[in-house]
Amino acid sequence: DHGSENGWPKHTACNSGGLEVVYQSCDPLQDFGLSIDQCSKQIQSNLNIRFGIILRQDIRKLFLDITLMAKGSSILNYSYPLCEEDQPKFSFCGRRKGEQIYYAGPVNNPGLDVPQGEYQLLLELYNENRATVACANATVTSSEF
Ligand SMILES: *[C@@H]1O[C@H](CO)[C@@H](O)[C@H](O)[C@H]1NC(C)=O
Ligand SMILES: *[C@@H]1O[C@H](CO)[C@@H](O)[C@H](O)[C@H]1NC(C)=O
Numbered sequence: 001d002h003g004s005e006n007g008w009p010k011h012t013a014c015n016s017g018g019l020e021v022v023y024q025s026c027d028p029l030q031d032f033g034l035s036i037d038q039c040s041k042q043i044q045s046n047l048n049i050r051f052g053i054i055l056r057q058d059i060r061k062l063f064l065d066i067t068l069m070a071k072g073s074s075i076l077n078y079s080y081p082l083c084e085e086d087q088p089k090f091s092f093c094g095r096r097k098g099e100q101i102y103y104a105g106p107v108n109n110p111g112l113d114v115p116q117g118e119y120q121l122l123l124e125l126y127n128e129n130r131a132t133v134a135c136a137n138a139t140v141t142s143s144e145f
Contacts, residue, residue: 007024008024008025008031009024009031010022010023010024011023011024011033011034013034013035013036013039013138014035014036014037014039015039016039016040017039017040017041017042018040018041018142018143018144019039019040019041019043019114019140019141019142019143020039020139020140020141020143021036021039021138021139021140022138022141023121023123023136023137023138023139024136024137024138025134025135025136026122026135026136026137027132027134027135029056030053030054030056032051032052032053032134032136033050033051033052033053034049034050034051034052034136035049035050036048036049037049037050041113041114041116041142041143042111042113042114043109043112043114044111045109045110045111046107046108046109047106047107047109048104048105048106048107049103049104049105049106049107050102050103050104051101051102051103051104052100052101052103053100053101053133053134054098054099054100054101055095055096055097055098055099055100055101055133056097056133057097057127057129057131057132057133058095058096058097058127059083059092059093059094059095059127059133060083060085060093060094060127060128061081061083061084061085061127061128062081062082062083062093062125062126062127062133063079063080063081063082063125063126063127064079064080064081064082064123064124064125065077065078065079065080065122065123065124065126066078066079066080066121066122066123067121067122068119068120068121069119069120069122070117070118070119070120075119082125089108090103090105091103091105114140114142115142116142116143116144117141117142118139118140118141118142119139119140119141119142120137120138120139120140121137121138121140122135122136122137122138123135123136123137123138
């Protein structure tokens with residue numbers, strides 16, 4: 001069973017400091033591991049994350065699309081190149097299909113305060129051919145302690 005019927009299990013990427021991030025793979029073919037260090041609703045810049053996945057695609061180039069929604073309305077769409085041929089930003093850039101990658105390190109995010117509420121986040125990683133490398137939807141809950 002590869003989970004496409006009932007969906008992959010929900011995982012908690014972090015839960016502390018008034019912020020909870022729960023995610024689920026939305027790639028019907030595989031699940032993956034993600035955790036965020038120093039979780040807090042005052043998100044620090046340059047967060048450290050840990051991310052592990054088996055590549056089903058080459059990632060000569062790699063892009064991240066983020067969509068953020070709250071209460072059914074769209075708040076933000078963001079697209080960010082992680083690997084480009086002339087300027088790879090991460091050690092895993094250029095890895096090939098079938099390889100397992102494990103990344104532990106900073107993500108170069110800006111700091112921000114997350115207003116109290118519940119948010120839906122969709123994260124999609126894809127390569128130069130627009131093939132999905134990883135996909136996750138997440139629920140982010142910012143609450144009082
Ligand atoms: C991901 O999306 C599905 C389908 O919309 C939803 O049922 C599920 O609760 C979401 N998972 C998370 C962790 O937000
Ligand atoms: C984000 O993209 C979706 C789909 O293309 C669009 O409907 C939405 O208005 C966009 N949101 C923002 C904040 O630009």
